[in-house]
Amino acid sequence: MQNKTRKGAVEKLATGIRGFDEVLEGGVPKGRSTLITGASGTGKTVILNEFLYRGIIQFKENGVYVTFEEDKKDIIKNVKNFGWNYNALIAQKKLTFVDAGALKGVIFESGTNYDFSPLIERVKYALKKVKAKRLVMDSIDSLFSRFQNKDAIRQALYQIVAELKDLGVTALLTGEKVGEEKGLTRYGVEEFVADGAIELELIKGQQQFLRRMFVVKFRGIGFRSGIVEFEITDQGLVVYPKIPIERIVAKTDFKIRKAFGIKGLDEILGGGIPLGHMVLISGNTGTGKTMFGMHFLTQGMREGENAVFLALEEPVEQVKKTALVHGWDFNRSEKEGKIRFVSTSLIDIANDKLLYQIVSAVECINAKRVVVDSISTLMSATMNQEQVRQFLVQLVAYFKRKGVTCVMNYLSPVSFGAVRGQLLSSLMTNEIRLSSMTDGIIMLLFVERDQKIKKLLSVLKMRGSEHATEIFSFEIEKGGIKMGEKYKE
Amino acid sequence: MPVKYVLKLYVTGLTPRSQDAVKSLKKILNEDYKGVYSLRVIDVVKHPNLAEDDKILATPTLIKILPPPVRRIIGDLSNKEKVLLGLDLVAVR
Numbered sequence: 152m153q154n155k156t157r158k159g160a161v162e163k164l165a166t167g168i169r170g171f172d173e174v175l176e177g178g179v180p181k182g183r184s185t186l187i188t189g190a191s192g193t194g195k196t197v198i199l200n201e202f203l204y205r206g207i208i209q210f211k212e213n214g215v216y217v218t219f220e221e222d223k224k225d226i227i228k229n230v231k232n233f234g235w236n237y238n239a240l241i242a243q244k245k246l247t248f249v250d251a252g253a254l255k256g257v258i259f260e261s262g263t264n265y266d267f268s269p270l271i272e273r274v275k276y277a278l279k280k281v282k283a284k285r286l287v288m289d290s291i292d293s294l295f296s297r298f299q300n301k302d303a304i305r306q307a308l309y310q311i312v313a314e315l316k317d318l319g320v321t322a323l324l325t326g327e328k329v330g331e332e333k334g335l336t337r338y339g340v341e342e343f344v345a346d347g348a349i350e351l352e353l354i355k356g357q358q359q360f361l362r363r364m365f366v367v368k369f370r371g372i373g374f375r376s377g378i379v380e381f382e383i384t385d386q387g388l389v390v391y392p393k394i395p396i397e398r399i400v401a402k403t404d405f406k407i408r409k410a411f412g413i414k415g416l417d418e419i420l421g422g423g424i425p426l427g428h429m430v431l432i433s434g435n436t437g438t439g440k441t442m443f444g445m446h447f448l449t450q451g452m453r454e455g456e457n458a459v460f461l462a463l464e465e466p467v468e469q470v471k472k473t474a475l476v477h478g479w480d481f482n483r484s485e486k487e488g489k490i491r492f493v494s495t496s497l498i499d500i501a502n503d504k505l506l507y508q509i510v511s512a513v514e515c516i517n518a519k520r521v522v523v524d525s526i527s528t529l530m531s532a533t534m535n536q537e538q539v540r541q542f543l544v545q546l547v548a549y550f551k552r553k554g555v556t557c558v559m560n561y562l563s564p565v566s567f568g569a570v571r572g573q574l575l576s577s578l579m580t581n582e583i584r585l586s587s588m589t590d591g592i593i594m595l596l597f598v599e600r601d602q603k604i605k606k607l608l609s610v611l612k613m614r615g616s617e618h619a620t621e622i623f624s625f626e627i628e629k630g631g632i633k634m635g636e637k638y639k640e
Numbered sequence: 641m642p643v644k645y646v647l648k649l650y651v652t653g654l655t656p657r658s659q660d661a662v663k664s665l666k667k668i669l670n671e672d673y674k675g676v677y678s679l680r681v682i683d684v685v686k687h688p689n690l691a692e693d694d695k696i697l698a699t700p701t702l703i704k705i706l707p708p709p710v711r712r713i714i715g716d717l718s719n720k721e722k723v724l725l726g727l728d729l730v731a732v733r
Contacts (some may be wrong), residue, residue: 249692251695254695259711259713259714259722259726259727260714260715261714261719261723261726262715262716264716265700265701265715266698266699268684268699269684269688269691269697269701272684272685272688272691273684273688273691273696275688277692298698303698
């Protein structure tokens with residue numbers, strides 16, 4: 152009994168909208184009606200259009216568009232921007248409209264002794280005409296706003312939804328959410344028309360609007376909870392699903408080590424970073440964090456492992472230039488499909504979108520090594536502490552599942568750890584907080600000795616693995632990092 | 641006498657409500673417009689395509705096509721004054 156009500160009781164229908172089906176764990180409930188709600192301008196109509204369009208193009212499922220608001224001609228014109236030719240689909244009897252927008256002339260209501268059976272008949276007629284499997288209705292509120300007899304509207308909607316269920320037609324209906332009022336729609340239709348509801352919202356960022364959606368409820372149906380981001384692109388909607396956290400399937404292996412290719416450092420680490428581990432390289436500006444990352448990826452490519460570099464700290468071109476100085480031709484590697492660079496605008500970073508970009512890059516070339524340069528950039532950009540934490544949790548979970556080994560750079564404000572014993576005490580709270588998510592921490596520090604600034608390295612933590620605990624000096628030379636002696640006072 | 645008033649009445653099936661609407665309307669029209677009107681009664685169950693063309697959402701809906709302007713009344717057709725007002729017609733008498 153319990154299982155039945157919790158999951159699998161209702162079949163899902165894939166919408167075909169990128170990312171959307173993943174969020175819904177397969178799609179919308181098949182043969183049911185789902186409400187899309189949100190304030191005006193949140194993208195409700197785009198979802199409806201794409202649901203119909205993808206249905207026809209990808210799944211050979213014909214569709215009916217019931218419009219109470221926009222003119223049929225305007226809808227056809229609007230979707231042309233996405234390159235979708237509705238006129239052709241109409242001619243091929245794959246799509247049809249129930250055009251029920253407001254009329255220009257005066258309509259006189261004489262009492263409330265009327266019903267909406269023509270609407271029902273028209274919907275039935277349209278469904279039959281194209282043998283529809285999908286239907287959309289936009290929007291229920293505009294129908295309500297035009298007629299006095301609200302009960303008759305409710306009754307008609309109820310009958311239409313029942314008819315759709317009988318015919319096994321899957322529907323998306325829109326309703327308008329007004330302010331922070333209780334309920335999902337102005338007229339409270341969600342209670343009787345929909346088995347599920349998805350709410351859309353538009354958030355003001357610093358430079359642009361961020362679109363978000365979340366599943367409000369799905370009766371007895373599984374879905375991925377939480378807010379997800381989406382975008383309206385020139386090819387339609389892209390939803391950025393969160394990465395599911397499945398710790399059980401972690402592909403980590405202590406026996407397999409991923410070397411940096413830096414003589415001395417790999418020995419300190421016991422051969423390198425264990426497969427599937429995430430290591431934080433912490434240090435102030437100029438300590439060489441990015442350089443360690445470059446070594447790590449170059450060594451990987453040398454061993455036939457593809458790489459992804461998340462360049463948040465500096466522009467990709469600059470990273471490539473620096474690399475070239477040391478003899479690493481990332482441009483060529485990129486052309487050969489061995490490395491991919493991911494970058495993003497540092498204002499209004501969309502968490503889920505960035506994750507999606509990284510995941511896409513990794514999947515695309517089956518990358519096994521990733522460098523994130525750097526986590527601190529995310530923090531100083533628009534992401535707050537909690538967002539960064541969530542971002543990392545998802546990223547790390549994904550990497551572990553894929554067996555990707557990762558180096559993440561972290562800009563530590565601490566620069567000088569002069570005296571013995573100060574190394575640890577100078578650890579910042581942020582690093583400690585991040586520490587629970589990371590498998591290892593390598594600390595880079597400056598030290599002032601003999602009127603010179605020296606660079607020091609220490610492996611602070613390497614989960615489940617032996618490593619040297621001493622402090623080592625190192626230099627950045629042409630050709631990369633050169634490890635030095637154990638550091639002595 | 642030439643037909644001066646062209647009307648369409650949309651109803652749903654042979655329900656009592658439909659039949660009442662037809663009866664009431666004919667009574668009103670026969671009082672003042674006998675011989676100069678044409679009325680077409682359309683059942684949306686039989687002709688959903690016509691309902692689609694005329695964008696009919698509710699029944700009964702009465703449409704006055706001629707003389708202009710086009711007017712629509714939905715709901716009760718038993719009150720003569722309301723019907724004529726809604727159709728933008730003034731009683732002859």
